[in-house]
Structures are given as structure tokens and as C-alpha cells.
Amino acid sequence: MPTRVFAFADNIIVFMSCFQDIEMIAEVFTCYEMMTGVKINSSMLNLERIMSIKKRKYDHSYIEYGFTSIVINGEERPRCVICNKALTNDSMKPAKMKQHLQNVHPQHKDKNKNFFECHANAVKKMRLVSTDFKENKNKVTEAFYFVALEIAKQKKPHTIGENLIKPCSLKMVEIVLGDEMKKKIAAVPLSNSTVQRRISDMATDIKDQVVQEMKSSAFGLFSIQLDESTDVASCSQLMVFARLCSCRFI
Structure with missing residues (x-):
């Protein structure tokens, strides 16, 4: 709150x-x-x-009660290694942590220090793996958006991603960096349908940004000009030119 x-x-x-x-x-x-x-x-x-109220600090001996520490909003708090619940800083007392262990996890109240240390290490490893997975997933997403953007700029067929770009990229990475790096590049999806969706996502995002700029323009004033064009498939396309005052451009 x-x-x-x-x-x-x-x-x-x-x-x-x-x-x-x-x-x-x-x-x-x-x-x-x-x-x-x-x-x-x-x-x-x-x-x-x-x-001037003194904030309580975590002591390594608190692992005996099944607690490690976590910093939330600049405040150190005790966190249970069993249920991962973070208590208040005022609960950084052996009596309160022991009470939590006995009331919430009575089946573990007689466990020794090594048991809770193993739980703490397991939770720590899970957080590291989860963080690495999220970072890698974000990089993969950024990579195939970049490729999709270049395909659209060069006006190439969407199949070029899986038929040419990805095979060449995998071979170059395998030769220069080895099989381990090749596996990471292989995770980048460049199928025809995927490239088409990414280009459509970027087009929608650009349209939304332009509409938002028009709505937030100075004094709410803007002008538009409409024109019709025909693409290579002889389909009519409506073109809209917008002119507006913004804090970043005109």
C-alpha cells in the first residue's frame, strides 16, 4: 500500500x-x-x-529456527526457508521465529541446523536458475524481434528466416564458438508464422504509440492527411499522415 x-x-x-x-x-x-x-x-x-528506532539485524544463528534474511523496501526481514514467507523486521527475534516454526511447521520443529541449511541452499539455487532462465528468455525474444525487424525493412519473404538466416547463423556460431553456443542460438524461433506475428506485433505497437502521441499532443491539436496506395499484390492500402506538436518532435 x-x-x-x-x-x-x-x-x-x-x-x-x-x-x-x-x-x-x-x-x-x-x-x-x-x-x-x-x-x-x-x-x-x-x-x-x-x-531513531533501532532496526533489527539478521544473525546467522537464526538458521537454527529455519530463517534466512531478505531485504524488502530497504528493510531486512526474516524469511522462512520452508514456506518462503517473509515476516516483519520486528519478528527478527529468536522467540518469534521459533514460534513460527512450531505453529506453522510443527513437523520440522525438532530438525537440526543442517536440515534448514540444505533447504536454504536449495531455495537459493532455484532462484538463481529462475533468474538465469528469465534473462535468457528475454535475450531470445529480443533477438528474434531484431531479425523480424530487419526482414521487414529489407522487404524479404518471411520464410527467409528459417530457410537462410537461421541455418547460416547456426553454422557460423558452431564454427567460431562451438556446439554450446550453437544450442543457445537454436532457441531463437524464426519460422514463417513466428516472423509474421512479430512484424504484426511491432506494427501494432507503432500504431498505438502514434495514436497515443496524437491524444497527448499540445492543446489536443493535430492534422491528418489521407491517401491511397497500391502494394505489389495490387491491393489498395490506406495511408494516413499525421502532423502534431509533441514534447519530443513536431
Whole structure:
């Protein structure tokens, strides 16, 4: 939940989801005092006392209770290695972590330290594999969008991707970098239907961007010019030229 401020009569209520928001709120109140000349009763706000509250730190011995640590919004919190639930910073106490273990995972309350360390290492490896997979997937997506864009620019048939570009790319990578790199390049899909979909996606995205620029143009003013053209298949195509004022161009 974002930080919310409610004011009524002479009172101000602030709801915070992050401890670090306190500094931002203090700066806002200071600016308000300087601009309005109104003095906020700091004895009731007592930001100095709140900001001086000591935040608890994780200790490696807490793994005995099945907990590692995670940083959320700049705050270190205990996280259970069994259910992956992150507790509040105030729960960074042996008694509360032990209570969580006994109440939520009673079947593991008598396990030793090595058991929880194995769980923690397994969770860590799963996160690393998941991160690597997402990064690799994003790179593959970027690669075939790039190839599809070049095919469209050169006005080549969509089949050129799987019939020429991909076989040549695989052979070059195999010769220069080896079979391991070849497997990664092989994951890039360049079939006729895939290239067609990617080009259609990019065309739709460009159209949406132009329409959005027209809607957000200065004073809401723009002009359009329509014309008709015929493509190589003798099909009529409607061309629309738009002229507008934008913060980036005219």
C-alpha cells in the first residue's frame, strides 16, 4: 500500500508501508512550514524518536529456527526457508521465529541446523536458475524481434528466416564458438508464422504509440492527411499522415 496522508481539522494522519518513507514525510512537512509559515507541532509528530528506532539485524544463528534474511523496501526481514514467507523486521527475534516454526511447521520443529541449511541452499539455487532462465528468455525474444525487424525493412519473404538466416547463423556460431553456443542460438524461433506475428506485433505497437502521441499532443491539436496506395499484390492500402506538436518532435 502506498503512503497515504489524511488531514482533518488540526490533525494529520500518515499511513506508511515503508519505514524509509519517514524521511520523505519529514522533508515534506519542513517545506510546508517554510512555504506557509505554519508550525507543525513536532512534539506530537516526534519524527526524531521514530527515526531513531533501532532496526533489527539478521544473525546467522537464526538458521537454527529455519530463517534466512531478505531485504524488502530497504528493510531486512526474516524469511522462512520452508514456506518462503517473509515476516516483519520486528519478528527478527529468536522467540518469534521459533514460534513460527512450531505453529506453522510443527513437523520440522525438532530438525537440526543442517536440515534448514540444505533447504536454504536449495531455495537459493532455484532462484538463481529462475533468474538465469528469465534473462535468457528475454535475450531470445529480443533477438528474434531484431531479425523480424530487419526482414521487414529489407522487404524479404518471411520464410527467409528459417530457410537462410537461421541455418547460416547456426553454422557460423558452431564454427567460431562451438556446439554450446550453437544450442543457445537454436532457441531463437524464426519460422514463417513466428516472423509474421512479430512484424504484426511491432506494427501494432507503432500504431498505438502514434495514436497515443496524437491524444497527448499540445492543446489536443493535430492534422491528418489521407491517401491511397497500391502494394505489389495490387491491393489498395490506406495511408494516413499525421502532423502534431509533441514534447519530443513536431
